[in-house]
Amino acid sequence: xxxxxxxxxxxxxxxxxxxxxxxxxxxxxxxxxxxxxxxxxxxxxxxxxxxxxxxxxxxxxxxxxxxxxxxxxxxxxxxxxxxxxxxxxxxxxxxxxxxxxxxxxxxxxxxxxxxxxxxxxxxxxxxxxx
Numbered sequence: 448x449x450x451x452x453x454x455x456x457x458x459x460x461x462x463x464x465x466x467x468x469x470x471x472x473x474x475x476x477x478x479x480x481x482x483x484x485x486x487x488x489x490x491x492x493x494x495x496x497x498x499x500x501x502x503x504x505x506x507x508x509x510x511x512x513x514x515x516x517x518x519x520x521x522x523x524x525x526x527x528x529x530x531x532x533x534x535x536x537x538x539x540x541x542x543x544x545x546x547x548x549x550x551x552x553x554x555x556x557x558x559x560x561x562x563x564x565x566x567x568x569x570x571x572x573x574x575x576x577x
Contacts (some may be wrong), residue, residue, distance in 0.1 A: 449561050449562065450560070450561060450562070451561075452533065452556055452560040452561065453516075453533050453536075454515065454516060454517065455513065455514060455515060455516065456512070456513065456516065456533075456548065456553060457508055457510060457511075457512045457513070457516030458512055458513070458544075458547035458548045458550060458551045458553060459531055459533075459543070459544065459547045460498075460504065460505040460507070460508040460512075460516070460518070461503055461504040461505065461508060461512055461547075461551075462503065462546070462547035462550055463498065463503065463543070463547065464488075464494055464498045464499050464503060465494055465495040465498045465505055465525060465527050465528060466488055466492045466493065466494040466498075466499075466527065467480070467492065467493060467494075467525040467526055467527045468491060468492060468493075468526070469487075469491055469492060469493045471493075471525050471526060472485055472493055473523070478522070478523055479523060480493075480495070480520065480523055480524065480525050481520060481523060484496050484506050484507060484520065486499060495507060495525065505518075507519045507520045507524070512551050513551050513552070513553050531543070531544075532544070533556060534555060534556040534557075535556050535557060535558045535560065535561060536561070538558070540555075544556065
């Protein structure tokens with residue numbers, strides 16, 4: 448199975464304002480973005496809490512940027528997140544991904560990043576019973 452480098456990144460979740468049409472929220476759409484994790488940013492838009500700041504970080508981002516990260520609402524994430532494309536996940540370079548990664552000192556992704564399996568972290572390494 449190919450490796451997904453996004454699971455060791457998270458930079459986009461702490462670089463951009465994540466705004467989207469207000470009807471994507473859970474009070475308007477079944478399985479929508481949880482309303483309590485958003486804030487109003489205009490008459491027709493909401494943003495993920497934490498992203499409408501000078502130093503953004505999405506409230507749904509869990510973990511340490513550049514290490515192990517995940518989205519606590521992945522199945523209910525906004526269209527903005529669904530449409531964000533990591534570099535080379537589709538075979539092409541994407542400037543937005545590169546800019547976000549650069550802010551956190553992470554190198555630009557290459558096609559090779561999707562082929563390699565990262566080393567096991569202590570939390571996922573198999574235990575050796577003796």
